[in-house]
Amino acid sequence: MFLEINNLIDVKQTERLNGWFAGISESSVEGSFLVHHFLSHSLKTSTPVCFVALSQSFGHYNAISQKFGTNLTTQKETNKLVFVEGLKLLGNTCCKDCDKGDNPIDDKSVLTNLLQSISTSYKELKEKNGCSPTIIIDNISVLTILGFDTRDVITFCHYLHELIHEDIGEKGCLVLYASNGKQNGDDQMKILWNWMCHNCTVTMEVCGLATGYCKDVHGEIAVKHRHSLTKPGKERRMQYKLTDKNIVLFAAGMSSAVL
């Protein structure tokens, strides 16, 4: 959990992100540190988490969470965390595609099953912990890359959005991580990201520097609150540098290496 990121998005360390729909996008640099941030922030504020890992294995997330002082294995055992190994599930369907020539896997049914299992674990987590969970998906663009129709992917996201708003009162939180395709002109990714910009309460865009790689400035992060009723929207743009366990934010051009 990064303190500076919480300050940037205007969240207290102990505040639960009820009703949030956060969209994280990346272009040219990796933005996954924000996913890890939301994962550990949720667990630290004792919000249960349903984590759908489409791009990495459990070991990867566990290793990084341990840097933040959270052990995902114990969180899983204490019913605080449901970890959906999407990489394994979808990767195996890729493998199975080749086994049976006559039985191609229907893309829509894969997404429906995934949605079903997320929905089930969401409700279970809610029952066991007595508060609305957070759903985090890393990385939703993987679905587009694997050839799922962009429309289906958007419908999938829409249902997830509905899921967290299902109950009156305390609402859940949804964090989606995607590539925005701006770097190499990927139109389908752009469509997905546009949809997210339209629906998210807050968007966070991570991009590399226009001038290229720099050792002391890793990139730029732009945060915009889009829900005008709760937090009026004004974009905040900061540059950042990631270290082993922390992040340093500074205004553009104000890196300590420059000054």
Added chain:
Amino acid sequence: MTSTSFQKKSKAKILQIPGAKPSLYNNQLLISTGIPSLDSIIGGGVAVGTVFLLEEDAYGNYGRLMLKYFCSEAVMTGHSLHLTSADRDPQQILKELPAPIIDDPGPPPEDATNQSDEHMKIAWRYQHLPKYQSNPTSIKFGHYYDLTKTMDPDLTNSIDHSTISEADLCTCFSSSTSMNEKYALLLEKIKQKIDDGKFSTTTQHDKRNILRIGIHSLGSPQWGENGGMKGENFDSSLPRFLYGCRALLRSAFAVMMITVPSHLFQPAYVGRLRKLCDTVIQLESFAGSEKILLVKNIMVC
């Protein structure tokens, strides 16, 4: 003797596999690409269980060369090797591997031990210890190779290696699958290899070894690829193949090095492929570059 509560803090047991070392940053098991200077650029080496994507230069010569280094390193470290190529005969690639430069002086001469008795004893405490390291680290991490010589075929045959050529990828069943059959078949063969060779993390094995999977020029026209396009949309076969590989490798003691002629693809498609690989290197040779040569003796940048 009274026992104390003091205990030596021992870290979690790290697997000892020849030719592999744990990363200094995060304890991941690394293996060498066969080019030590490249290893240092990518953080010590290629992590076991990951996919290494090499985007070829314009004529593919240097890309193939780097794949050969990768294969030679497998021979030198005794790792298993699984080489696939649709463009070239993989057997031929194996025959053309560069020979290692052996800088190991070999066992010390015999008479040295006799003379040593007359020597002054400074470190008498250590005299009962063997003079030389009992298990010399003959299998080290990363070797240097001589491109002017080819590797001894006996040496190449000393390791467990298998190849898949164009002929092996010709399929007879119909093309009703959603995925390009050649990729599908290759993925299946890799899975089989991992299962047969017991490289999976779930199977118990006394003597762990690492499987190096090399794929030459994946996605070239020989694979039936059409610049990443299928009609109006992107063809999702290659991404699916890479994703399937990632899922397989994450639970296996295997490393995959793929060379891809990425200049044949749409930029957006290349971006997608990069997302699905763990380490990506792009080669640009002066031979294929339109820029004016300023430095003549640098061949690859």
